[in-house]
Amino acid sequence: MKIIVCVKVVPKVEEVSFDPETKTLDRSKATNELNEADKNALEAALRLKEKVGGTVVAVSMGPPFFEPFLKLCVAMGADDAVLLSDKAFAAADTYSTSYVLAQAAKKIGYDLILCGESTADSGTAQVPPQMAEWLGIPHVSYASTIEATDGKLLVRRTVKGGYELVETPLPALISVELGSNTPRFPDFKRKRWADREFKLTIWGSKDLTLDMQNVGRQGSKTDVIDLRMLAPTERKRIKIEGTEEEIAEKLASIIKET
Amino acid sequence: MRGIWTFVEVQDGAIEDVSLEVLGKASELAREKGVESSAVIAGWQLSNIVEETAKYPVDKIYYVEHELLRQYSPSAYAKALHQLVERHKPEIMLFGATYNGADIAARLAVKTGAGLIAHVVGLEIERETGMLIGHVPGFGGSIVAVCRCRPNVLQMATVRPGVLEKPQPAGGNAEIIKFSPELNEQDVGLRLVERSVSPTIDITRAERVVVAGMGTGGDLTPLKQLAEKIGAELAVTRPLADMGAAPRDVQIGSTGYSLRSKLAIIAGASGAAHFVSGIRDVKTVIAINTDPNAPIFEFADYYVVGDLFKIIPRLTQALAR
Numbered sequence A: 001m002k003i004i005v006c007v008k009v010v011p012k013v014e015e016v017s018f019d020p021e022t023k024t025l026d027r028s029k030a031t032n033e034l035n036e037a038d039k040n041a042l043e044a045a046l047r048l049k050e051k052v053g054g055t056v057v058a059v060s061m062g063p064p065f066f067e068p069f070l071k072l073c074v075a076m077g078a079d080d081a082v083l084l085s086d087k088a089f090a091a092a093d094t095y096s097t098s099y100v101l102a103q104a105a106k107k108i109g110y111d112l113i114l115c116g117e118s119t120a121d122s123g124t125a126q127v128p129p130q131m132a133e134w135l136g137i138p139h140v141s142y143a144s145t146i147e148a149t150d151g152k153l154l155v156r157r158t159v160k161g162g163y164e165l166v167e168t169p170l171p172a173l174i175s176v177e178l179g180s181n182t183p184r185f186p187d188f189k190r191k192r193w194a195d196r197e198f199k200l201t202i203w204g205s206k207d208l209t210l211d212m213q214n215v216g217r218q219g220s221k222t223d224v225i226d227l228r229m230l231a232p233t234e235r236k237r238i239k240i241e242g243t244e245e246e247i248a249e250k251l252a253s254i255i256k257e258t
Numbered sequence B: 001m002r003g004i005w006t007f008v009e010v011q012d013g014a015i016e017d018v019s020l021e022v023l024g025k026a027s028e029l030a031r032e033k034g035v036e037s038s039a040v041i042a043g044w045q046l047s048n049i050v051e052e053t054a055k056y057p058v059d060k061i062y063y064v065e066h067e068l069l070r071q072y073s074p075s076a077y078a079k080a081l082h083q084l085v086e087r088h089k090p091e092i093m094l095f096g097a098t099y100n101g102a103d104i105a106a107r108l109a110v111k112t113g114a115g116l117i118a119h120v121v122g123l124e125i126e127r128e129t130g131m132l133i134g135h136v137p138g139f140g141g142s143i144v145a146v147c148r149c150r151p152n153v154l155q156m157a158t159v160r161p162g163v164l165e166k167p168q169p170a171g172g173n174a175e176i177i178k179f180s181p182e183l184n185e186q187d188v189g190l191r192l193v194e195r196s197v198s199p200t201i202d203i204t205r206a207e208r209v210v211v212a213g214m215g216t217g218g219d220l221t222p223l224k225q226l227a228e229k230i231g232a233e234l235a236v237t238r239p240l241a242d243m244g245a246a247p248r249d250v251q252i253g254s255t256g257y258s259l260r261s262k263l264a265i266i267a268g269a270s271g272a273a274h275f276v277s278g279i280r281d282v283k284t285v286i287a288i289n290t291d292p293n294a295p296i297f298e299f300a301d302y303y304v305v306g307d308l309f310k311i312i313p314r315l316t317q318a319l320a321r
């Protein structure tokens, strides 16, 4: 099975600061990491590959600093990785992001595309279904387990109040639920190889068949017109002290009053 | 005037609460804009849902009926809705940001070349332009991006459940327009093999909530007893839902639900950014954590540095006295 896993590099949300004067986000001090749910998607892909054979290719659209993170995917077990990087791709909303990813998937070739359910920074969860629509293939979202059965996939997806078991033909796209598995650590030897010898493929807009009307800022259908920091809710921050019994009594009277 | 549409999602024979919440807001915005507010219902044999929807403030109901919509399929639903959109060309179309609603909206947005604003917590009409403005929480919920679609495209948004008020039934004069989409078997793609759901509580409406974090180690018994004692609902942080200790439907935070309760007692949660965005609107927060430097204390009105397994049972006893 040819599997593509779409990944994104995101800043740790706790470390992103906001300048209310300039209304800009400062990500420069934040640690970057592979989006957590995308690691779950990669792990799901590697497990499928171990069962049914095939290849796993990690793909990301982003600036050149994503490179080490794609190498990390290779160290974890991906066979290959492709970075889609071009100034023309910048400032894309989900419409144009999903378009470029879909065009790259067509070029790579696939039976199955896996994505994380959403990203930690913007968290729209829209890119996976939008990509599936560009490709004209079925998609299943919030998958917690994926099983391959003769040319089809049986997917368990989380829904309100429980789960659904859904069967999908291939090719298909599946978004994998955050926390649905434990991503493996990179193998030490493979990591050294990935860091030193593996050659990342980098494609710009010229390397893909693109209608530039759909790409980057120009191709986007939405704009962020303002950023606002939510003022934290005022809290009293009163420490309750004493013996355990005294604390319990004090809390009990607070609860009775509210 | 082309109007504002709300997709009314139906699950197991009932309307999703969030759809009504959105419908209420849509009708308000439509009045402000001086256009019609319409509901869109899609499925098979849903005349009772059409009737139910007609009780709410809405001018028109588009009823998209097809046997292949009996089973949920984002691609078939998106195709059917695309045909309806092409026919009547609404200006704005809103969805609840549910598992299924968000899937359909995303596919429809690509089909129609629409702008899609995700998981909004607030909606307004921009005075100067008459365009839709959506407030989108990002970065764990501490920052809100104010988003607008490009001119001359269908403007779409999905709305986070529980952030808007459900409207009162009022009306009954909605014009009902039936629509039969053209669909074939190939459009469905998926096959539903099994569906297992139990009734859920709407945690966004709970008055009192006890929230368990990983400090419980997955043992929710003392917190359940406390919740029972004070008539509260039990909720959890993300890792406990991941573990299956409680359903995703009671997970609080940026990838779960936001509380609006009078009281929340939070035990054994560290206070991560992705979590605390879900307790912003709680009136009184009590936090218990063994770590004197736990960030959760910054977000609490009353806090206790201590072991929840010692404090909580004593608190339940004290409340019994």
Ligand SMILES: Cc1cc2nc3c(=O)[nH]c(=O)nc-3n(C[C@H](O)[C@H](O)[C@H](O)COP(=O)(O)OP(=O)(O)OC[C@H]3O[C@@H](n4cnc5c(N)ncnc54)[C@H](O)[C@@H]3O)c2cc1C
Binding pocket: A036, A119, A120, A121, A178, B212, B213, B214, B215, B216, B236, B237, B238, B239, B240, B251, B252, B253, B254, B255, B256, B257, B267, B268, B269, B270, B271, B272, B273, B274, B275, B288, B289, B290, B291, B294, B306, B307, B308, B309
């Ligand atoms: C994209 C993304 C989305 C996310 N969305 C959410 C979300 O919606 N909701 C959410 O909750 N998280 C979310 N998370 C996870 C979040 O970042 C934190 O990892 C999570 O909130 C931590 O949960 P916790 O506080 O229960 O556990 P921990 O951070 O492990 O904290 C446990 C706490 O319990 C305390 N403790 C231990 N033993 C005791 C005891 N006996 N008595 C009292 N205290 C004790 C410890 O001191 C510690 O502070 C998300 C993460 C990502 C990447």
